[in-house]
Amino acid sequence: MTPKATVFVVDDDPAIRHSLSELISSVGLPVKTYAAAQEFLDAYDPEVPGCVIIDVRMPGMSGLQLQERLADLPIGIPMIILTAHASVPMAVGALRKGAVAFLEKPCNGQELLDRIQEAIEQDGCRRREQAEQSHVAAYIDALTPREREVLDLIVVGKPNKAIAAKLGISRRTVEVHRAHVMEKLQVDSIAELVRLVPLPK
Amino acid sequence: MATADQVNQHSRVEEELRESELRFREVAEHMREVFWMRNAEDFSFLYLSPVFEEIWGRPRQTLYNCADEWLDAIHPVDRQRVCHAFFEKVTEDEYLAEFRIVRPDGSIRWISDRGFTIRSPSGEVYRVGGIAEDISQRKSSERQRRELQAELAHMGRLSTMGEMATGLAHELNQPLAAISNYAAASVNRLRKGNGSQDGLIANLEQVSHQALRASHIIRQMRNLVRKTKPRHAKVLVGQLVQEVLDLVESDLRHYQIHLRLNLDPQLPPVWTDSIQMQQVILNLTRNSIEAMVEVVDGPHELSIAALPTDGHVEISVCDTGKGLDLKMDEQLFEPFFSTKTTGLGMGLSISRSIVEAHGGRLWGQANSQRGATFRFTLPIARKGQVDDA
Missing domain, CATH: 3.30.565.10 (Histidine kinase-like ATPase, C-terminal domain)
Structure with a gap:
């Protein structure tokens, strides 16, 4: 079972940590706080879904540096950047590096909760997609080389006739392969198949 | 009967005394500072140099008549402090005060006042003297x-x-x-x-x-x-x-x-x-x-x-x-x-x-x-x- 989405708070000011933790838990979300960027990195478990709220101005590793470190990880966690003194370039930079939101302290509590909710949904969505994709990858590995060739041509939009010509096999054989592919990938329609399978390189 | 010599000597002494008195007056009366002397018993004024009238804007006679006029001329804010300093310190050679005075026309001057003791031949403090200076400009x-x-x-x-x-x-x-x-x-x-x-x-x-x-x-x-x-x-x-x-x-x-x-x-x-x-x-x-x-x-x-x-x-x-x-x-x-x-x-x-x-x-x-x-x-x-x- 996947753990419940958790909100991580990284801020060096104890009053901010405590008040954010109180705000987030008031809507029933689990929350964990950290006083420093390194402390969070040391404890970070990519398996736990959720999002992280990062203060910009912190001793040691700054919030923006932490953001860069997190962006380098294979599974990114959605980041909300909070700062008590924002500048436009800072906001642009943070968003460009993948922050889902950039908020100025003090910010409206409801707005922050809304952003948190969105971030958690985005994280859940991404995790589901990733899970799906890893399943699909496993299914694709189970295809025969011929079936794989047929699949690659289907997802780029080739009709059966063209596939048959290209591979030098009969249309009937293409149809059999296609049925096997759809069965192995557990999809019911070509549309679904196209959505799941990445385009061949 | 006094001899002529004695009379001569007497008048010479008198002459010298007058000379010395004159020199003292010349100093006291031409100083820009006020020179003052008071009785150590009742603090009545024995002498105030004329420049007092210029600085204080009051006739010296009022102080000769009533010594308390001196305190009355001091700015009300400074009065108590100066009063304490004067009566507690002046007979111990330690009186030094800076204060404001209010002239009859309402204008204010800053005064620096310093006092010292004068002892009788028997060694007791019987008078106090002092010098008061107008320091308004410096202030x-x-x-x-x-x-x-x-x-x-x-x-x-x-x-x-x-x-x-x-x-x-x-x-x-x-x-x-x-x-x-x-x-x-x-x-x-x-x-x-x-x-x-x-x-x-x-x-x-x-x-x-x-x-x-x-x-x-x-x-x-x-x-x-x-x-x-x-x-x-x-x-x-x-x-x-x-x-x-x-x-x-x-x-x-x-x-x-x-x-x-x-x-x-x-x-x-x-x-x-x-x-x-x-x-x-x-x-x-x-x-x-x-x-x-x-x-x-x-x-x-x-x-x-x-x-x-x-x-x-x-x-x-x-x-x-x-x-x-x-x-x-x-x-x-x-x-x-x-x-x-x-x-x-x-x-x-x-x-x-x-x-x-x-x-x-x-x-x-x-x-x-x-x-x-x-x-x-x-x-x-x-x-x-x-x-x-």
Whole structure:
């Protein structure tokens, strides 16, 4: 079972940590706080879904540096950047590096909760997609080389006739392969198949 | 019967006496200072030199008639202090007072008055004499200088606050953000009915605590920015240092600067204008912080100490920053000299002028290991010094 989405708070000011933790838990979300960027990195478990709220101005590793470190990880966690003194370039930079939101302290509590909710949904969505994709990858590995060739041509939009010509096999054989592919990938329609399978390189 | 010789001798003595009396009168009556003499028993006036009438704007006769007129002429604010000083000290050779007098036309003059004892041949104090000087002009140029200096100091504070604005906005926004979070959390809990009474009370207590934290910072800022007449009072240096630290605390935290305080708890109070003295401490502390930020490696340590030296309190601000270049030792204190890319270069020159106006000294030197130490002294408050109104 996947753990419940958790909100991580990284801020060096104890009053901010405590008040954010109180705000987030008031809507029933689990929350964990950290006083420093390194402390969070040391404890970070990519398996736990959720999002992280990062203060910009912190001793040691700054919030923006932490953001860069997190962006380098294979599974990114959605980041909300909070700062008590924002500048436009800072906001642009943070968003460009993948922050889902950039908020100025003090910010409206409801707005922050809304952003948190969105971030958690985005994280859940991404995790589901990733899970799906890893399943699909496993299914694709189970295809025969011929079936794989047929699949690659289907997802780029080739009709059966063209596939048959290209591979030098009969249309009937293409149809059999296609049925096997759809069965192995557990999809019911070509549309679904196209959505799941990445385009061949 | 007196012989002719005796008569001659007598008249010669008389002549000499007259001569001496004349010389004395010439001195007393041409001095710009008022010379006075009073009976040590009832303090009635025996003599007042004529210039008294010019300075006080009153006939001497009124004081000869009634000695209390002397006190009546003193400015009401100064009267009690002078009265105490005079009657307690004048028979012990220690009377010295500066006070204002009010002339009959309502104008005010500053007087410096000094008294001494006169003893009879048998050794008892039977008269007191003294010299009173009109020091109005000196006082007014002193005041002008003080006003100019205060003006300059105020400008310095404004520019410092301008440079610190970003950091201070951050310091203010932190408690405001916490308040907003606690309030929103409490609203959520009340709406959903998932808050315990204790939890809600704790949140509200935090709201009020954080509001005080914010207002404390605002008060400190306002004090420094506000334009006020310098107000001297007995002040504890430790308290001044603490109040300055409130303003730089976030910088210390942010740049991970370790703070070492060595404030002697037995330190006697100094007599100073708190705002200007905080300005000096703030300037030195900020310089130290900035000098350390420029040095990437090594320990970042700020030490502030206040220790008594003879008659003074010495305050030192020591850092492990980039230190001082010997060549620029004295240049440092010149206006518009700066080793920093930002900043006006007024901090040290203003600080030195403030310290010197308080009767102290300010100097800086490179440490033997690393960094620099700036020190200044302030005279310990004297017993008789009264806080400015």
